[in-house]
Amino acid sequence: MKNSISLFSSYRFTHIILMLVVLALIPLTSQAEKREFDLSIEDTRIVLVGKRDFHTFAFNGQVPAPLIHVMEGDDVTVNVTNMTTLPHTIHWHGMLQRGTWQSDGVPHATQHAIEPGDTFTYKFKAEPAGTMWYHCHVNVNEHVTMRGMWGPLIVEPKNPLPIEKTVTKDYILMLSDWVSSWANKPGEGGIPGDVFDYYTINAKSFPETQPIRVKKGDVIRLRLIGAGDHVHAIHTHGHISQIAFKDGFPLDKPIKGDTVLIGPGERYDVILNMDNPGLWMIHDHVDTHTTNGDKPDGGIMTTIEYEEVGIDHPFYVWKDKKFVPDFYYEESLKKDLGMHNSKVFKGEPIEE
Amino acid sequence: MKNSISLFSSYRFTHIILMLVVLALIPLTSQAEKREFDLSIEDTRIVLVGKRDFHTFAFNGQVPAPLIHVMEGDDVTVNVTNMTTLPHTIHWHGMLQRGTWQSDGVPHATQHAIEPGDTFTYKFKAEPAGTMWYHCHVNVNEHVTMRGMWGPLIVEPKNPLPIEKTVTKDYILMLSDWVSSWANKPGEGGIPGDVFDYYTINAKSFPETQPIRVKKGDVIRLRLIGAGDHVHAIHTHGHISQIAFKDGFPLDKPIKGDTVLIGPGERYDVILNMDNPGLWMIHDHVDTHTTNGDKPDGGIMTTIEYEEVGIDHPFYVWKDKKFVPDFYYEESLKKDLGMHNSKVFKGEPIEE
Amino acid sequence: MKNSISLFSSYRFTHIILMLVVLALIPLTSQAEKREFDLSIEDTRIVLVGKRDFHTFAFNGQVPAPLIHVMEGDDVTVNVTNMTTLPHTIHWHGMLQRGTWQSDGVPHATQHAIEPGDTFTYKFKAEPAGTMWYHCHVNVNEHVTMRGMWGPLIVEPKNPLPIEKTVTKDYILMLSDWVSSWANKPGEGGIPGDVFDYYTINAKSFPETQPIRVKKGDVIRLRLIGAGDHVHAIHTHGHISQIAFKDGFPLDKPIKGDTVLIGPGERYDVILNMDNPGLWMIHDHVDTHTTNGDKPDGGIMTTIEYEEVGIDHPFYVWKDKKFVPDFYYEESLKKDLGMHNSKVFKGEPIEE
Ligand SMILES: [Cu+2]
Ligand SMILES: [Cu+2]
Ligand SMILES: [Cu+2]
Known part of the structure; x- marks a missing residue:
């Protein structure tokens, strides 16, 4: 009797395992759209x-x-x-x-x-x-x-990491460098001696970038992408930067820091717990990358704005700024999977 | 009887744990000066x-x-x-x-x-x-x-890591880059096309930097700070560089190497066992960062000097150098906590 | 009796351990040539x-x-x-x-x-x-x-890591940057304002570099060496880059990515499983490092060629290229230990 029970339960156990395996496989096949x-x-x-x-x-x-x-x-x-x-x-x-x-x-x-x-x-x-x-x-x-x-x-990912699942807001920041002397000479440019003089996040320089708006308890993911020619050192104030992914691959364990060095072609996903209400800078710590042409206070800079503190502070440069959502594709990332155009980034057609 | 003993010892155990917890908490509260x-x-x-x-x-x-x-x-x-x-x-x-x-x-x-x-x-x-x-x-x-x-x-840190506790000598190295054409034009400079031509540790270029003086058995901590605009590659000869901290945070495990790439805003704490008497270079491996203006043999360079080998070697550039202690704040770091001015770094006031 | 057996086996065990220790030590002493x-x-x-x-x-x-x-x-x-x-x-x-x-x-x-x-x-x-x-x-x-x-x-290494033992092909890539205005002025050059305009792997710019020829199942090791003055971002297409060693030291666990940022003086050993037949780029993702002087499509670029797909494709720039082996010292690395000159890298003597 004992044996038969044991056999029976063993059979049931195998059965359950098999079912779990089948269930685990379903997403891998059925969701491959x-x-x-x-x-x-x-x-x-x-x-x-x-x-x-x-x-x-x-x-x-x-x-x-x-x-x-x-x-x-x-x-x-x-x-x-x-x-x-x-x-x-x-x-x-x-x-x-x-x-x-x-x-x-x-x-x-x-x-x-x-x-x-x-x-x-x-x-x-x-x-x-x-x-x-x-x-x-x-x-x-x-x-x-x-x-x-x-x-x-x-x-x-089909199987997101625990740390990914905690994220409440997801942002894409593509970093670039520009040589204005070639601005209107398509088919030319990118030669030795070029003087880089504009630096952008998603093709905009401060103060025409947009703030990252959060509330206490949010967990944000900054997807940094080195899309240009230079190395950038992205420094976030007031929070611990957890560098969780390199080039899309999870690091064995997130690396903590406050400044993320990113080279051309690289990507780093940085996850930060929004636990500290205030107005905080995110900027390139390569000092010359925070200029627009020969003017300071530009380039690769933006802020984190907590709703708890608001933006109505006399010293705040963006206190009257018109907020444009989806500048970091944060709204598009919440939509159904697919391709998302964005009016935010639309330029003017150039007729020959 | 057994039960009462058990209860008693359980009570004592809880008591001891509680005491340990209290003791552990004391520094966190009482030392917050x-x-x-x-x-x-x-x-x-x-x-x-x-x-x-x-x-x-x-x-x-x-x-x-x-x-x-x-x-x-x-x-x-x-x-x-x-x-x-x-x-x-x-x-x-x-x-x-x-x-x-x-x-x-x-x-x-x-x-x-x-x-x-x-x-x-x-x-x-x-x-x-x-x-x-x-x-x-x-x-x-x-x-x-x-x-x-x-x-x-x-x-x-209130709870230093084991590796930190082994350190016998602690040094701060702040790395910078300068554009001499702006040297005496305050309020100007830092624009596209700037030609960087001086590179410093703690605001001095070789040979006006200072050696790091050790003896066999010392364990040194180099606190590298990227204070300027460029990426540096700090190479230490003759020893294993254990990269233990990034931006103040301990890495999960020190990374071994001989060259530490550090960008603007970043900090790396490198710990090295002084087990190899000699005269050894520490220098930026960005070759052009070891020049002063258009002259070679300058910039971000210094040496480690072991007392076991002395400095009286005919080939040694610093054999007659006057040693200035505290150039790396190594003496100030041994003093009581607080703020430490240093005569070593004092400049001349500029009158309007 | 039990005791004596036990003693005997204990003796034998100790003996075996000792022999193993002795065997383990032999290479350390006898192979030190x-x-x-x-x-x-x-x-x-x-x-x-x-x-x-x-x-x-x-x-x-x-x-x-x-x-x-x-x-x-x-x-x-x-x-x-x-x-x-x-x-x-x-x-x-x-x-x-x-x-x-x-x-x-x-x-x-x-x-x-x-x-x-x-x-x-x-x-x-x-x-x-x-x-x-x-x-x-x-x-x-x-x-x-x-x-x-x-x-x-x-x-x-006397005791190679498991991942090293899987390697079937071993390549050395030394990365450099050049200032052509000093090309024929020996004893001069390397000053502020220098315009770097050539970028090389093993002293050759694309298209005069050589392909890396593999077949499915190979495991290649790219030994990247930062020999020049700039930071490079080495991007390999179609495969996972496992960054296994920094400066010769094994990382605790390989870091996965597709782009390896390497500074002057640094070395990274990247191990890649050749599991994806095709023609694939390896190039510096610093875009301006893929130019020769003021011409695009040069610099730090090469390809991986799988024998499974061949090179006879109408679009392939190297379909008629004469293959020069040992350009990455891959043949020399298979020879006996020692020093290996290479005709591939031989220049012309300059007579005074
Ligand atoms: Cu800052
Ligand atoms: Cu060296
Ligand atoms: Cu690419």
Whole structure:
């Protein structure tokens, strides 16, 4: 009898395990959705700050490019149409492209560059999860550095880490450097001796960046993306920066600090507990990256605003500022998965 | 009987635990001292090396600024009087400022900048422990990068790590970069195209830096602070660099190496066992940071001198050098907690 | 009886342990070979790319210098003869030089520089294991930055890590930056305001670098060495970069990413599983480091070529390229330990 019970319970146990395994597998298969997006590349005038405009080759006419937000394992198709007068590609930075190397987007290595007027279709599986990005891979010293050919690609993990699950607000900060002497000379620029003189978060310099609005108890995730040519040192005041992910991959354990050094191509996801109401700076500690041209108090700077303290302080530079949401794609990130254009980043078409 | 004994011993055990808890809590409460310091900001001429002088806005007339050395949890008050002709603030870099955001020292965000002749009082709790620093937050591209407005803020931990307890000698190295064309044009500088041409440890370039004097068996702690505008790669010869802290926070486990990459705003505490008598270089491996103007053999360089080998070697550049102690605040760090001015760093007042 | 058996087995156990200990010690003593090498320093013309030549002070007339490949614990002797008209030394970067500080190769600190025509002998134990390098320590802003005075020093570990044992192909990538205006002015250069305009892997710019040829199942090790003056961000497409070693020391656990930030003097060993047949880029993500002078598509770039996909693709820039093996010392690394000159890196002697 004992044996038969034991056998029975053993059978039941095996059964339960099997069911759990099956359940665990379901998301991996059933959720692998097919997603198809269209991107155009357009000659577009954007404004970094004040009167400092720039001729870009902008994906869907905006810088940063549209947010592409998909689930790990999704089958992604992107049709890219080049409406400019120069060749381009898209490299999906961080995607492993297993079995799809010809969708890696490198001219002279994985494809012929997309000529003006042509359309090219990229197909790949969204793998691995994490903070990724996409950018042109033609003449990167010009197209990536100062023609705004970059945007965020966020791949949601099937199994998020505990620390990720605590996040209440999610922000994307793409960091760039610009050489204004090439602003309106498309097809030129990015040469030795260039004098970099503008620095931006999501293509805007302070004071035309936007605050990060929180309340006590929020947990924010800053997805830093090194989209430009320089190293940046992102310093957040008043809170502990927990550096949790590098290039989309979780670190073994978050590294604590207050300043995050990030180089071109790198991404760091920093998670901070909003436990300290106040007005706090986030800025590049490379001092010269907080200037606009030859003027101080610009560049890569923004603030965290707690609703508990408000913004109505006589000394606060942004006390009368009009708040523009979604500047960090924080609203788009809450929407359904897919591709999200944003009016916030839309420039002016440039007619030939 | 057994039960009563058991109960008794259980009672005693609980009692002992409670006592231990109480004992553990005592330092956290009883040692939270109130500490009040005065700082002035003064137009001051310092010399980086040779005849290369610089007009600075120096805290208490010295660069680096006075060492502020306090215990974790201390209540700190600093009265800052601006005796220059330009506005300034002090940001206490790394301090969490819990509940005291208006002491964070950021103009246009947490206060009006301190106008010439005015005094502003900062009040905050020294939290967290570690290698911190303080600096002006007005026009940082000029004031921090090349007007010497920075100093060390060391917060002793209540519960030091085992590796910290092994340290026998403690050194502060603040790294900076300078543009000599602005040397005597206060209120100007820090613009695109600037040519950096001087690099310093604690505001001195080699050969006017000082050696680190040790004997076999010492364990030294180098508190590297990125106070300037560039990334530095600090290479120590002949010893294993154990990178133990980033921005004041202990790393999960020290990272071993021989070269420490440090960006603006960052701090790394490197601990090295002095087990190898000799004369050894510590220098920036960014080669161009070991020049003074257009001359080689300068900048961010110093040596470790073991008493076992002495300095009387015919080839040794510093064999006749006059040793100036406390150049790394190593003597001040041994004194009682508080603020420590240092004659070593004192410049010349500049009269209008 | 029981006791005696027990005693006997205890004796046998102790005996076995002792034997194991003895066996474990044998390699540490018996394999510590004496190795002696000769190096000369020669005025040598090399070509970075196209017609861009450079006057170097090359070890054995080649840049990079010969591969020195030894076993941990070996006793190394190197006789260095200076055949140029300027003084030099060799610093063995990463070697602890325990008890041999006068072989550390620093002018004015551990020796008089080696004058033209003179020979100096360095003697040291190869310790610790890992990816090390050697370079001149005189006027490093010129000699190291742009006179090619550097080469790899690989110290094999006596007890390799499990991850190291999986490696099937081993590559050395030394990264440098050059200022062409000094190309043919030996004894000058490396001053503030210098415009860097060439960037190289093993002293060659794309497209004159060489592909990394693999097949599925290979595990490659990229030994990145920051030999120049700038920070580089080495991005590998299509694979997970496992950063396993810093400065020769194993990290506690490899860090995953796709972009490795490396500063001057640093080394990172990156291990990648070749599980994804295709043609893949490896390049510096500092965009301006992928130019040659004022031309795009150059600098620090190369590819991984899988034999499974071949190179005969119409879009592939290197489909007709003549393959030169050992460009990454990958062949030399398979040979017996010792010093390996390489024809690949040999320049032209410059006669006075
Ligand atoms: Cu890329
Ligand atoms: Cu700050
Ligand atoms: Cu060195």
